[in-house]
Amino acid sequence: MTTSTPEARPEQERIVKHDAYRAFQAREGIPVVTGFAVDDLRALELAPWARLDCLGAYINLDGAGDTNDAYVAEIPPGGKMAPERHIFEKNVYVLDGRGATLVGDDPNSSVSFEWKRGSVFSIPINVRHQHMNGSGAEPARFVAVTTAPLTMNLFHNEGFIFDNPYVFEDRIGDPKRFHGEGQMWTATTGRTNAWETNFVPDIETFTTFSWKERGAGGAHIKLELADQTQTAHISEFPVGTYKKAHRHGPGAHVIIIKGDGYSLLWPSSGSPRDGMERVDWKPGSMVVPPNGWFHQHFNGGATPARYLAFRWNSQKYYFSLGSAMEGDTDVDVKMGGAQIEYEDEDPIIHETFAETLGKAGAESRMAEFIPRLRA
Helix, strand or coil: CCCCCCCCCCCCCCCCCCCHHHHHHHHHCCCEECCCEECCHHHCCCEEECCCCEEEEEECCHHHCCCCEEEEEEECCCCECCCECCCCCEEEEEEECEEEEEECCCCCCCEEEEEECCCEEEECCCCCEEEEECCCCCCEEEEEEECHHHHHHHHCCHHHHHCCCCCCHHHHCCHHHHHCCCEEEECCCCCCEEEEECEECCCCCCCCEECHHHCCCCEEEEEEECCCCEEEEEEEECCCCECCEECCCCCCEEEEEECCEEEEEECCCCCCCCCCEEEEECCCCEECCCCCCEEEEEECCCCCEEEEEEEECCCCCCCCCCCCCCCCCCCEHHHCCCEECHHHCCHHHHHHHHHHHHHCCCCCCHHHCCHHHHC
16 A cells, blocks of 8 residues: 655645634624623614625624624614524514514515513524514614634535525424413522523513522523523622622623622632633623633622623533533532632622622621621
8 A cells, every 4th residue: 555645836725724704794884893792782883784685793702712703783773683594593682762673584484573671582493574663753773692703613615504495393393382381390400490482571570490409599581492502691790799700711791781889800720819800891791701711790889780601501401611610600610510609709799799889888798698797
């Protein structure tokens, strides 16, 4: 058996690595926001978006790690976006306004539903859909989190992604789920509840359940939307408190629904005293913790804080991005999990919190949860 080794030729071209997603995004012609966070999605500057016939801006925050992305779209008064279909997943949170979405291209089986500020919904992959503004006087604005980066860089073929005739019948589900109906079940860990649906009418008032493992009297519910590999959850925590630090995989887009406060983020290989990032937030803010970084959310305001997180790691479908490499996010790191218990956190965490509250004329209520503060 013989082998031959090709000889390099002087004129041989170098291989240039192609980023299909970035190339596609560059052709879209709308702003691209980068960094750790977005101060206010409702005030984000947008530009005309020809492909979808609306105004828009992409959001590629560092913590997404090119696994998923986000964009903000705004529909003018009385307007409608261009219809589209695609084989990447998409979750939507309505920031302002009201409107309706038509799902499906067959008049005999299409479904329509109405939405307003605070609604959350998901479009099953590769189903034709079109968003319409329900007001003739006010614009409608939403933020969408999608798996476009991973999908585009995997297939690097836009025709396959946007003009694919395949019907994912197992993803369509019961049309009633576009009208708020769903099913409640216990998550894999047995410690949290999950609501399975395609549409949540109002995320600001949606019921949450106690999750004592995450600390500080907080409440929580997971959302399983349109049989995706992505998931979502709502978390709320009381005034004068903060959640335990934890870490997980990339792409968790945390959107503040109500309350004022901040988040601390630091690499898991270091301590919060070295290289810590602080992101102050308010309703409409977005932050995406980087892959594997510890992060912690603090209520620094006068009302309960609530956020919505779109992220990887569905409770129903295994996916390698998310939690397996880090451990359960509500289990102590000393037990193989991904959470730092209050008694093990660096004292600077509470010191910073107390100082922040003091400037606002408020007091910490964490002595109820941290024994050393009662000594």
